[in-house]
Amino acid sequence: MKNILNKDSNKVLVQGLGRDGSFQTEKCIEFGTEVVAGVHPTKAGENFKGIPIFGSVDEAVSQTSPDIGLIFVPAPFASDAIIEQVDAGIETVVCITEGIPVNDMLKVNNYIKGKKVRLIGPNCPGFLIPRKKLKVGIIPGSIVTDGKVGVVSRSGTLTYEAIVQLTMLGIGQSACVGIGGDPLHGTSFVDVLEMFEEDQNTEAIVMIGEIGGTREQAAAQMIKNSISKPVVASIVGQTAPEGRRMGHAGAVITGKSALASEKIKSLKSAGVYIADSPTEIGLRLKELI
Amino acid sequence: MQLHEYQAKEILNNSEVPIPDGKVAKSGKEAQEIAFSLGGNCVVKAQVHAGGRGKAGGIKLANNPDEASEHADNMIGSSLKTFQSGDTEFPINEVYIEEASSILKEYYLAVTMDFDFKCPVIIFSTEGGMNIEEVAEKYPDKIIKIHVDPLIGPSPYKIRNLISVFKFDKEISSQLYKIINQLYGIFISNDCTLIEINPLALVEGNNLVALDAKITIDDDALFRHKDLVKLFDEAQINKSELNAQKNDLAYIKLSGGEVGCMVNGAGLAMATMDITMKAGALPANFLDVGGSASEERIMEAYNIITSDDDVKLILVNLFGGILRCDIAARGIIEGFKKYKKSVPMVVVLRGTNSEDAKNILKESGMEIYFSDDLPNAAEEINKRLGR
Numbered sequence: 026m027k028n029i030l031n032k033d034s035n036k037v038l039v040q041g042l043g044r045d046g047s048f049q050t051e052k053c054i055e056f057g058t059e060v061v062a063g064v065h066p067t068k069a070g071e072n073f074k075g076i077p078i079f080g081s082v083d084e085a086v087s088q089t090s091p092d093i094g095l096i097f098v099p100a101p102f103a104s105d106a107i108i109e110q111v112d113a114g115i116e117t118v119v120c121i122t123e124g125i126p127v128n129d130m131l132k133v134n135n136y137i138k139g140k141k142v143r144l145i146g147p148n149c150p151g152f153l154i155p156r157k158k159l160k161v162g163i164i165p166g167s168i169v170t171d172g173k174v175g176v177v178s179r180s181g182t183l184t185y186e187a188i189v190q191l192t193m194l195g196i197g198q199s200a201c202v203g204i205g206g207d208p209l210h211g212t213s214f215v216d217v218l219e220m221f222e223e224d225q226n227t228e229a230i231v232m233i234g235e236i237g238g239t240r241e242q243a244a245a246q247m248i249k250n251s252i253s254k255p256v257v258a259s260i261v262g263q264t265a266p267e268g269r270r271m272g273h274a275g276a277v278i279t280g281k282s283a284l285a286s287e288k289i290k291s292l293k294s295a296g297v298y299i300a301d302s303p304t305e306i307g308l309r310l311k312e313l314i
Numbered sequence: 315m316q317l318h319e320y321q322a323k324e325i326l327n328n329s330e331v332p333i334p335d336g337k338v339a340k341s342g343k344e345a346q347e348i349a350f351s352l353g354g355n356c357v358v359k360a361q362v363h364a365g366g367r368g369k370a371g372g373i374k375l376a377n378n379p380d381e382a383s384e385h386a387d388n389m390i391g392s393s394l395k396t397f398q399s400g401d402t403e404f405p406i407n408e409v410y411i412e413e414a415s416s417i418l419k420e421y422y423l424a425v426t427m428d429f430d431f432k433c434p435v436i437i438f439s440t441e442g443g444m445n446i447e448e449v450a451e452k453y454p455d456k457i458i459k460i461h462v463d464p465l466i467g468p469s470p471y472k473i474r475n476l477i478s479v480f481k482f483d484k485e486i487s488s489q490l491y492k493i494i495n496q497l498y499g500i501f502i503s504n505d506c507t508l509i510e511i512n513p514l515a516l517v518e519g520n521n522l523v524a525l526d527a528k529i530t531i532d533d534d535a536l537f538r539h540k541d542l543v544k545l546f547d548e549a550q551i552n553k554s555e556l557n558a559q560k561n562d563l564a565y566i567k568l569s570g571g572e573v574g575c576m577v578n579g580a581g582l583a584m585a586t587m588d589i590t591m592k593a594g595a596l597p598a599n600f601l602d603v604g605g606s607a608s609e610e611r612i613m614e615a616y617n618i619i620t621s622d623d624d625v626k627l628i629l630v631n632l633f634g635g636i637l638r639c640d641i642a643a644r645g646i647i648e649g650f651k652k653y654k655k656s657v658p659m660v661v662v663l664r665g666t667n668s669e670d671a672k673n674i675l676k677e678s679g680m681e682i683y684f685s686d687d688l689p690n691a692a693e694e695i696n697k698r699l700g701r
Binding site: 127131179 | 427429430432433434463464465502505507532534535537538566568577578579580581582584585587588589590591592597600604605606633634635636638664665666687688689692
């Protein structure tokens with residue numbers, strides 16, 4: 026599969042043009058993203074800001090050949106939208122929707138196994154590449170600047186926080202990728218780290234993790250073995266009480282490996298620079314470059 | 315969403331998982347009648363959303379209906395705090411009266427989701443009746459996990475392998491085989507995130523029965539389980555958290571805190587708590603207003619935070635993405651007008667429509683201190699708390 030950071034063609038299809046979907050799609054277009062089609066079951070034949078709306082993904086694909094699918098469909102129907110896009114042959118699927126049932130994502134994850142598709146999310150802010158004026162999702166375009174730092178995070182708004190800190194310090198971004206807060210997700214830290222390592226426009230990496238699961242440990246292992254670029258990481262949730270679900274379905278502290286302290290330990294041993302406070306992410310990175 | 319033991323057992327019973335005879339009681343008198351119908355010898359179990367009831371006095375043996383009545387009267391109307399419940403006291407409004415079993419051996423059986431493997435997992439252990447975390451630590455070889463391909467279901471050969479590891483006799487093996495399949499079916503069809511039978515007991519007559527049952531349902535899937543939603547016992551969570559739940563807000567009260575936090579996004583909310591702590595103040599709560607919060611939802615969030623008497627200062631940290639800051643600002647003002655409660659606020663607004671939002675708040679006449687970023691906000695918190 027080609028690295029999503031280095032594709033030549035980035036035509037976007039948007040599925041789900043309700044209140045949020047429409048608002049955010051407009052922001053993507055304003056940023057410079059080439060949105061070629063919308064999909065909405067009851068708005069077929071209409072257009073949104075001059076972009077044709079189709080009744081099905083299949084139809085939209087055959088007429089507009091999009092490279093990326095962006096999903097704002099409500100949670101009860103979102104897993105079906107992912108499968109519809111995969112079946113239509115879209116190679117990069119970005120699902121913003123939050124609150125998709127675990128069982129639905131279980132089916133999706135199994136369905137896409139071995140298929141030629143990169144799923145980002147769900148429950149994520151999508152990705153943004155300033156250099157290409159490509160914004161696929163909800164990361165605010167006003168806070169990014171073009172540069173050499175790759176940002177990857179599980180949390181949406183915390184991604185923005187890190188980006189702002191970098192931008193304020195005059196450090197631009199090569200790409201910002203939100204992988205989402207759900208425990209069953211598509212693209213992982215490891216996948217994005219791999220993309221950043223490959224990407225010639227990325228010179229350093231910011232990674233923001235949180236309590237719950239063992240994704241950060243997997244990332245640490247990967248960084249140790251195959252990442253040559255400097256990585257700054259911050260893990261949030263150090264003050265979270267144990268055993269409580271902190272909003273993100275993934276952020277439940279169960280078992281020792283899910284603790285912030287364990288994750289920090291394993292990242293440190295992989296040579297990652299740790300920002301002790303989420304307010305110091307930008308400063309830590311500045312020290313390195 | 316968690317269910318009570320008696321509710322979980324009803325679900326098990328409907329799928330023909332063997333359970334002891336029993337019935338729920340709301341008074342001593344009811345308990346007495348049920349105990350009588352069960353033959354007198356029974357167990358009285360407090361129905362609360364917390365594990366570790368036995369050690370906390372929430373499970374009592376009764377030798378006759380009068381004793382059952384007495385235990386029930388003592389429990390109902392009181393509350394229970396267990397080693398698993400932290401600071402929370404859970405009110406006991408119902409007790410479950412169950413026939414006493416003569417236990418030969420206790421096992422552990424659960425179905426849950428293994429997110430690392432991205433599939434459901436069946437967990438079995440010969441060390442039942444204990445805290446499974448403790449078993450995992452002390453006797454890891456006594457726990458067996460079966461990962462299940464959701465498209466195939468539990469493979470018979472995997473269950474056979476599990477059974478052969480522990481050298482069960484033929485009769486118990488076939489019972490266990492059946493129970494595992496039944497539990498998995500319940501797990502999938504009810505969108506559970508956990509079914510735990512601890513203990514699964516071998517009782518006199520060589521029968522396996524579920525002596526306890528814990529079921530947790532995926533909150534995100536409740537829209538398709540209206541029947542299960544009705545089972546939820548609202549008394550088991552505190553009023554603010556219940557109010558939050560009804561308004562789609564993720565809220566957790568933290569004891570001893572003084573800075574109320576209103577944030578969008580779980581990650582940023584956790585970071586905001588961490589920053590508050592690093593600034594030398596304690597966060598009073600975790601609150602994520604969610605991605606596309608409406609004015610009403612923000613208004614309720616404002617109400618929940620200001621209803622907490624511990625809160626001396628509010629830190630609002632909103633980063634507009636899918637959330638529009640102007641909508642949030644209006645929600646805060648509406649909350650202020652409707653609930654007439656005012657607490658000084660340190661406000662950080664960035665992203666979508668944040669400038670509009672600042673103007674809206676500036677004109678509101680509320681006591682608000684704006685900060686451009688989080689380090690500044692941390693300083694402002696200290697200043698406002700007089701430190």
